[in-house]
Amino acid sequence: MAAQKSTLGTIRLILWAAVGVAVLAGGLILSGELARTGPGLPGAARIGGPFVLTSHTGQRFSSERLAGKPYMLFFGFTHCPDICPTTLHEVSKHLEALGPAADNLTVLFVTVDPERDTQELLSQYLSAFDKRIIGLTGTAEEIAQVTKAYRAIYEKVATTGEDYTMNHTATVYLFDAGGRLRSTLTWQEPEETRMGKLKKLLAG
Amino acid sequence: MTTIWKTAAVLTMVAASLFGRSATAQDYKVGSIEITAPWTRATPPGAKVAGGFMTITNTGSEPDRLIAGSFGPAKRVEIHEMAVEDGVMKMRMLETGIEIKPGETVTLKPGGLHVMFLDLEAAIAQGAKVVGTLTFEKAGQIEIGYEIAPIGAGKPAADHGHHGAGSGSAVQR
Numbered sequence: 130m131a132a133q134k135s136t137l138g139t140i141r142l143i144l145w146a147a148v149g150v151a152v153l154a155g156g157l158i159l160s161g162e163l164a165r166t167g168p169g170l171p172g173a174a175r176i177g178g179p180f181v182l183t184s185h186t187g188q189r190f191s192s193e194r195l196a197g198k199p200y201m202l203f204f205g206f207t208h209c210p211d212i213c214p215t216t217l218h219e220v221s222k223h224l225e226a227l228g229p230a231a232d233n234l235t236v237l238f239v240t241v242d243p244e245r246d247t248q249e250l251l252s253q254y255l256s257a258f259d260k261r262i263i264g265l266t267g268t269a270e271e272i273a274q275v276t277k278a279y280r281a282i283y284e285k286v287a288t289t290g291e292d293y294t295m296n297h298t299a300t301v302y303l304f305d306a307g308g309r310l311r312s313t314l315t316w317q318e319p320e321e322t323r324m325g326k327l328k329k330l331l332a333g
Numbered sequence: 334m335t336t337i338w339k340t341a342a343v344l345t346m347v348a349a350s351l352f353g354r355s356a357t358a359q360d361y362k363v364g365s366i367e368i369t370a371p372w373t374r375a376t377p378p379g380a381k382v383a384g385g386f387m388t389i390t391n392t393g394s395e396p397d398r399l400i401a402g403s404f405g406p407a408k409r410v411e412i413h414e415m416a417v418e419d420g421v422m423k424m425r426m427l428e429t430g431i432e433i434k435p436g437e438t439v440t441l442k443p444g445g446l447h448v449m450f451l452d453l454e455a456a457i458a459q460g461a462k463v464v465g466t467l468t469f470e471k472a473g474q475i476e477i478g479y480e481i482a483p484i485g486a487g488k489p490a491a492d493h494g495h496h497g498a499g500s501g502s503a504v505q506r
Contacts, residue, residue, distance in 0.1 A: 207377075210384035210450070211415055211443050212422045214377060218485020253379035257484055288411060288426045292451070299422040315420075 176302070176310045178278030182239065182271055185251035185264030195308065199330050200235035203301040204281050206242035207254045212299050212316075219316060220301070221259035223327055230331055231261065239265045241283035241297045243272045303330050359480075364472030365393025366433070372480040372489035373404075373450070375459040383457055384413075385448035385465065385479055386441045386489070391433040397471045399448075400430040404465035404479070408452035415445060430470070443487055459483050 177192075184190045201220070205213035217238065224231045238255070240246035243266050251264035267275070276283055281298035288294055301314040303326060312326045361368040371387035385404065391397055402410040412427045431446060433439050441447050448467070457463060462478040469475075480489050 207380060208382050209422075210382045210413075210447065212417070214374070214380070215443065215485045215487070217377075250379050254377045257377035282421050286424055286426075289409065294413075294424045294426075296421060296423045298420055299417055300420045 170310050170312070176278075176280055177304060177308060180271065180275040180278060182265040182267040182275060183248055185248055185255050185266070187248050187252075190263065190265055195235055195304070197306050198233055198235055199306050199311075199333075200237065200304050201301060201314075202237040202239065202279065202304070203299070204239050204241050204276065204279075204283065204297050205299075206240050206295050206297070207246050207250055208242060208294065215316060216299070216301065217255075217258045217262065219320075219323075220262065222320075223324060224259040224261055226324065227327060227331070231327075234261070234327075234331060236262045237265055238262055239272070239275060241272060241276065241281075242295050243267055243269055303327070305330060306333065359478065361475055361477045363469065363475035364397075365391055365395070366397060366469050366472040366475070367392060368467065368475070368477055370480070370489055371465070371477045372482055373457060373463070374482045374486050375484045376453065376457045377484060378456055380456065381451070381453050383407075383450045383453060384443070385450060386443065387448075387477075388438055388440045389431075389433055390438040391435055393471075394435050395471060396432055396434045397469050398430045398432050399467060400470050401468040402448050402466055404448070404450045405463045406453050406455045406457065407450035408454065410465070411449045411451060413447055413449040415447065417444070457481055 179192045181189060181191045203216060203220075205216060207213070220236060224234075224236065227234075236259075238251075240251065246264075246266050248266055251266055255262055255264045265275075266272075272283075276298075279298075279302065281300075283295055283297040285293045286296055302310055303312045303314065305311045311330055314323045314326060359370065361371075367390040369388045369390070371385060373383050373385045376383050385402075389399060399412060402412070404410050412430050414425045414427055416423050416425075426449075427446075431439055431441075439446065448465075459481050462480060464476060464478055466474050466476050482489050
């Protein structure tokens with residue numbers, strides 16, 4: 130009888146301890162999530178991640194360089210007739226309009242076509258746009274890794290013979306100094322809206 | 334006196350036709366097909382591709398198809414369709430070209446249908462018109478001149494001038 134009572138007591142104790150651990154763990158996960166998400170977009174903590182690529186000037190570029198400063202990142206390729214040069218042109222216009230205020234903004238154009246977009250070609254191509262734009266290329270594996278980190282999609286589309294074009298995520302991501310996704314730009318929205326988002330991002 | 338007036342009249346007509354030409358988009362016609370204001374954009378250095386845009390009207394009673402083309406500095410020309418779906422830019426080659434039904438006008442414009450210029454042997458420079466051809470299944474081939482707008486322009490250069498939207502990389506706002 131006494132032995133049975135003490136067994137029940139032990140079970141009760143273990144159960145309560147389990148509840149305690151669950152509550153504590155839940156709280157920790159939640160606070161961690163909140164800390165990472167902060168004022169960014171919902172789910173923003175899951176977008177972005179470490180990468181090392183090669184810049185159009187030939188230097189290795191690590192995502193560590195993005196810490197503590199706002200940055201803009203978008204994917205594209207130079208064998209792109211429309212959306213990529215348009216994005217680069219519009220971004221250049223915004224940078225010019227923002228002037229020195231945008232010097233603190235890191236702007237990254239990441240190729241999804243590393244096979245054709247060599248460092249030399251990126252360097253040549255980007256000479257037509259704002260000098261603050263950094264072109265990034267890498268090995269097929271490095272590009273696969275960075276696109277995965279940013280939840281971007283890219284795929285080769287066969288055209289004629291051996292030739293191909295690319296489908297890719299065309300979103301322009303805006304991250305704050307804490308590395309949180311704050312907003313995105315699209316070319317369907319008015320220029321004023323885009324400028325507003327950029328000014329807000331730069332204001333912190 | 335009469336010769337002076339005649340000369341003045343001729344000069345006025347010449348001036349009017351010159352201004353008329355620069356102010357309105359150039360049209361081309363082959364069979365029942367009318368092409369209005371073909372244009373493309375200057376390319377960044379090293380670029381190997383560009384897109385050509387225009388409107389095509391079929392004034393006839395039979396459907397026709399744009400099936401091929403050529404463009405000065407391009408080794409090849411294809412007909413493509415681009416679309417942005419859920420934030421993803423998707424490109425598709427139209428193997429059977431673009432159908433233009435009787436009485437229909439099809440617009441080739443940024444973000445949609447375009448004539449794709451491939452393997453450019455030289456950059457497309459802003460300013461000078463570039464000659465190309467278009468081939469229609471029924472109407473046949475026609476030579477056209479593409480106006481060259483600045484890099485990243487959303488509209489033909491002529492439109493820009495008219496609406497004061499500016500050209501080049503000048504900041505508007």
